[in-house]
Amino acid sequence: MRHPARRHRLLGIAIAAALTTAGCGAAAQDDGAEQTQSSVPALHDALPQSVKDSGVLRFAGDSHPPYRTVGADGSITGIDKDFQDALGDVLGVRPETSIVNNLPAALQGMLSGRYDAFNGPVKATAERERQFDTITWMTTRTSYVVPTDSNAGIDDAEDLCGKRVAVVKASVVEEQLAKLSEFCTGSGRRPAQTIGLDDTNATMLATRSGRADAAGMTQAAAIDVTRAQKDTYTYVTQTEAQGATADNLALFVPKDSGLGPVLHQAFQELFDSGEYRRIMEQWGLTEVMVEKPLLNVASAQR
Structure with a gap:
């Protein structure tokens, strides 16, 4: 069961952080661009205006089972697809994935504005967090x-x-x-x-x-x-x-996009609702779950 007071507090933080980071004060436009109804309208309102206008959150993704498995017909299945769909429901946008060849192509594509996000698996590092906001949602060895x-x-x-x-x-x-x-x-x-x-x-x-x-x-x-x-x-x-370490694997978004705080709180919604655990259990990945999503964890640990 959700706790309304906690939700309102989280959403207030999300909206304030997202608008401060993005520097955008424009209100959401009722122009028909939204592709699906948001389960948390306040988080949809906190999205950057360009995402609200298009109604689409553009992900880059390489072929990397079980995160992304690309079928012969171009269809995509996997953990990444399940989490993108769940985030899309929370935010009221339609996720789209473009397949890229490798990690550098995904990172450069985000910096050039071609893609909004990349769900990894990518290690959150302090160096990368100079250019990207990271939301850690699992660990790995x-x-x-x-x-x-x-x-x-x-x-x-x-x-x-x-x-x-x-x-x-x-x-x-x-x-x-x-x-x-x-x-x-x-x-x-x-x-x-x-x-x-x-x-x-x-x-x-x-x-x-x-x-x-x-x-x-x-x-x-x-x-x-x-x-x-x-x-x-x-x-x-x-x-x-x-020589092994337990690494934080994260969703990446460009730091100047304003998406980081919003997606962090959208992930928190998945944790609070039990959807995060359901997806991880479905894929047999309970060993690498985290207790809560972490924003820019590598920089915080320095």
Whole structure:
């Protein structure tokens, strides 16, 4: 059950923060642009005027199961789609996703005004938060998917020392693999050989074809792959002793867009209503849930 007093307090904060950040004082126009009725009208009113006018929230997204799975017909399914639809219901806008090749394309596309948001999985860092507002909605550790019929002898993440590992370029996983390589060399073994590719599908193809011994990905993605193909793949997870950290994965929006505080409060609505837990449970991701959405957590931790 919702608590009206708490909701009104949260919405007041959202509206004030969003309008201050966006610097826009114009009232919402009743011009028919809205694509769907908002479940929280005050949050719709706090959106930047350009989003209200178009009635659309434009997301960038690369092919990255289980976050986004792109069908042959161009349709998109996955965690990202479920959360975008839920956010769209809260905000009273229609989410649209344009598929991009990789993370740099998504980030640059947002900075150029082509897209409004990118739901990751992207690690929230203080450096990135100089240009983007981030809303952390899950955590992750890095895992490595290995074919069950592999002869590479990978039963633990440390067995990847000296092995070929396919990862998405510029991702949190590439960063974590570098830390694993430091662990390897520190213990007198060869570093892992990084094979940087554009998306998760490419890393899995490289592993299936034998070009790589393993495919690095977030724990959530590894859970999804091995659950769907349990007789084909298994996975190992990098530990703290092997250089791993639990990373905050976030939705990104340009800092000057005014969307950050509004989307933060929209996510809070999903937490309060139970929709956040429902979606995460549906995808088997309760291990990587957070207690509440966090705005610009990396900068706050400095």
